[in-house]
Amino acid sequence: MANQNIPYKIYLSEDEMPDSWYNVRADMKIKPAPLLNPATCKPVTPEELEVVFCKELVKQELNNDDPWIPIPEEIRDFYKMYRPAPLVRAYCLEKKLQTPAKIYYKFEGNNTSGSHKLNSAIAQAYYAKKQGLKGVTTETGAGQWGTALSMACSFFDIDCKVYMVKVSYQQKPFRREVMRTYGASVTPSPSDTTEVGRKILAEFPGTNGSLGCAISEAVEAAVSTGGEYRYVLGSVLSQVLLHQSVIGLETMTAMDKYNIKPDVIIGCAGGGSNLGGLISPFMGRKLRGEADYQFIAVEPASCPSLTRGVYAYDFCDTGKVCPLAKMYTLGSGFMPSPNHAGGLRYHGMSSVLSELHHQGLMEARSVTQTEVFEAAEQFARIEGILPAPESAHAIRVAIDEAIKCKETGEEKTILFGLTGTGYFDMFAYEKFHNNEMSDYIPTDEELEKSFANLPDVK
Amino acid sequence: MANQNIPYKIYLSEDEMPDSWYNVRADMKIKPAPLLNPATCKPVTPEELEVVFCKELVKQELNNDDPWIPIPEEIRDFYKMYRPAPLVRAYCLEKKLQTPAKIYYKFEGNNTSGSHKLNSAIAQAYYAKKQGLKGVTTETGAGQWGTALSMACSFFDIDCKVYMVKVSYQQKPFRREVMRTYGASVTPSPSDTTEVGRKILAEFPGTNGSLGCAISEAVEAAVSTGGEYRYVLGSVLSQVLLHQSVIGLETMTAMDKYNIKPDVIIGCAGGGSNLGGLISPFMGRKLRGEADYQFIAVEPASCPSLTRGVYAYDFCDTGKVCPLAKMYTLGSGFMPSPNHAGGLRYHGMSSVLSELHHQGLMEARSVTQTEVFEAAEQFARIEGILPAPESAHAIRVAIDEAIKCKETGEEKTILFGLTGTGYFDMFAYEKFHNNEMSDYIPTDEELEKSFANLPDVK
Secondary structure, three states: OOOOOOOEEEEOOOOOOOOOOEEEHOOOOOHHHHHOOOOOEEOOOHHHHHHHOOOOHHHHHHOOOEEEEOOHHHHHHHHHOOOOOOEEEEEEHHHHHHHOEEEEEEEEEOOOOEOHHHHHHHHHHHHHHHHHOEEEEEOOOOOHHHHHHHHHHHHHHHHHHEEHHHHHHOOOOHHHHHHHHHHOOEEOOOOOHHHHHHHHHOOOOOOOOOOOHHHHHHHHHHHOOOOOEOOOOOOHHHOOOOOHHHHHHHHHHHHHOOOOOOOOEEEEEEOOOHHHHHHHHHHHHOOOOOOOOEEEEEOOOOOOOOOOEEEEEEEEOOOOOOOEEEEEOOOOOOOOOOOOOOOOOOOEEHHHHHHHOOOOOOOOEEEEHHHHHHHHHHHHHEEEEEEOOOHHHHHHHHHHHHHHHHHHOOOOOOEEEEEEEOOOOOHHHHHOOOOOOOOOOOOOHHHHHHHOOOOOOO | OOOOOOOOOOOOOHHHOOOOEOOOOOHHOOOOOOOEEEOOOOEEEEHHOOOOHHHHHEEEEEEEOOOEOOHHHHHHHHHHHHHOOEEEEEEHHHHOOOOOOEEEEOOOOOOOEOOHHHHHHHHHHHHHHHOOOEEEEEEEOOOOOHHHHHHHHHHHEEEEEEEEEEEHHHHOOHHHHHHHHOEEEEEEEEOOHHHHHHHHHHHHHOOOEEEEHHHHHHEEEEEEEOEEEEEOOOOOOHHHHHHHHHHHHHHHHHHHHHHOOOOEEEEEEEOOOHHHHHHHHHHHHHOOOOOOOOEEEEOOOOOOHHHHEEEEEEEEOOOOOOOOOEEEEEEOOOOOOOOOOOOOOOOOOOHHHHHHHHOOOOOEEEEEEHHHHHHHHHHHHOOOOOEEEEHHHHHHHHHHHHHHHHOOOOEEEEEEOEEEEEOHHHHHHHHHOOOOOOOOOOHHHHHHHOOOOOOOOO
């Protein structure tokens, strides 16, 4: 291995880090469908959105035209505390698989939030601070986003209220404790602190909670403060994909520097924050006709929005308080099996990624939990990093592709996003070790039933 | 900050990484006292040690003369998977403290074992593999060493048996699960799987266990296999300090590159693995009269071997099966208060560091748990990294020194070792948040009682 020209880890220097985010919507000929006001079914206005979101973030959300948005200096300085993230050549994995493929991964787990979520959290906290807000509210599922936002709010000294999906709150007491270390308040959702929470609790007394429900609570908690708080979201939104483009931009700079051209680019997909961030700049090249790549979104078979959902306008939250978004969706009432581990449990998918998939520019695959944890353990043993269950979805398909190359003899260059570490997911690993993991997949009947609740738009 | 010449993080390139470990004993005029055979009170022979330890490691343990030991290529390749570790300029902390001091830390937590322990684990696993052994046994306290060794053994495909101090085993089920992910077997200590364990259980039925006791069990488990296993240890031994010198060597190269000269070098001290590794090359310069530095070892007030122990020959383990070592010790029967969090709970200190302290070349300070967690939380909020309780001992004193500089106006350069992350220590953080932390310090009477059991050597 030592005689390879490419190091195990490629670190950019600080001055090679991007100073603008890349907005892939600018290069899309057909733009993602606009968010709609659920009452009027007309595109939401900036004024309507500014009740919920920070002003500057609304601008970013609605900006389909500017390809480059400058990153404010304060955010770039914060990025320097934990970025650039390494682009790693998986020499050991290649050797173990005896594949002619070259495997690279962009590792986003080397920060205390344990994932890429910090890239957008710091941006959203910054704009909230700049707007003079007292604080922000949010939801968190697996806990990575909540942790990231707690860190970001602590840094800018604003208040942070997190609604955490109840099942995660119970299974991950230490996640809560990390958020507490950063001064956040954490409430299990659904809770009796909001109207929508009380309503859901009355209807489903024993519910484990869902992301869609926690979003409704967090939005209510923000808009009911009379303007001192705004709501922030860690995925799905176009602004989040914009911030996360820092992942792809760093990756592209590192690859260009060493003259590496990925053939396949793989990312796990829940709401789309990591996948969108990783692929955006590469997709830009593809859209502009400068290069071609195969993009693969990997989602859990237990929550298969891209592979089994419908492309339609839907509610973004259970309480139906948010704008409608056109996306691949399983229906806003969909809840993955209680046995589903980690994140990637949202019923819909980013409008940007949905539209790209719809146009045939990006493939999608689904994988079962057991396959995912097998890949996770194999990867941990060979490459040393214990991955988050979310990230392991991408590992699974990267390994599958590398094995295919072994069979065909193709020397493909495979790139995947390693979004985070699994240190707070050992409960799920334990289940896997004890063979207690379920691979439950929703039936067609269950999905049909869920689709029946889609809103009637036009 | 942006106009500073020194980046937030200094990463060496792969070819700047050390290709030899540095052995500080070679530059010491007065060498550390030799290990003694407890039966004869004569220096142990290589043959005696080879029953317990791998052959090559015995050589390293007894080598007081060669300043440089080449790092085998396989180990250097493994190092490249998670090293070089960044040397971080704590710009944000400096700003928050409004200190004229410049603060740097070497961060060893960016790997799945969560600490520097992997640096020696991979070396020890490598030599065991090379010797054709079936596996190794060890003990672990806070769990960092056990995790690191599990990873290393998994990489070289040899067996790994870990005896984990019972109180940690109970408080940290997820640590156990990580080791299991890497294929290790983990037994809470004291256990009924060894003679010495059964004896200790009979004498102290409700015991929480101790490192000294787990060492005895692991040694017995190794030597009773008829030669297929050897015992390995994650701290205290001179070979471990040798492997850990990679920390100090990288730090020194990075600092030399940017023309930075540290005035104060601070490390937390349990058995001495991190502290010894960090300071070794700098101490070498001091011993050779090339430069001067202030070295500060920081230990818990609840386990104060350097600050309140005696410098004498003592047993290294509770079961008294290991060689005798001359060191600062609290007596091999000493156990820190059950409320003591994290590692740094060993009753003695590395012979090398003990001798350096004895010669007045290195200072020592002790700090209480509450002070430590206050520093940990402050650091997490400002620098973004959630530190291990062990590491936070060094942070405490680094912050204290930086505040002193603010008072005196001195522009000192402070360097400390950030050994690891605290993701598996949230139980302790929770205690801290709930004000349930105890600052119990052993009384003079308790220590006197413990000293009474020192062996009678010469």
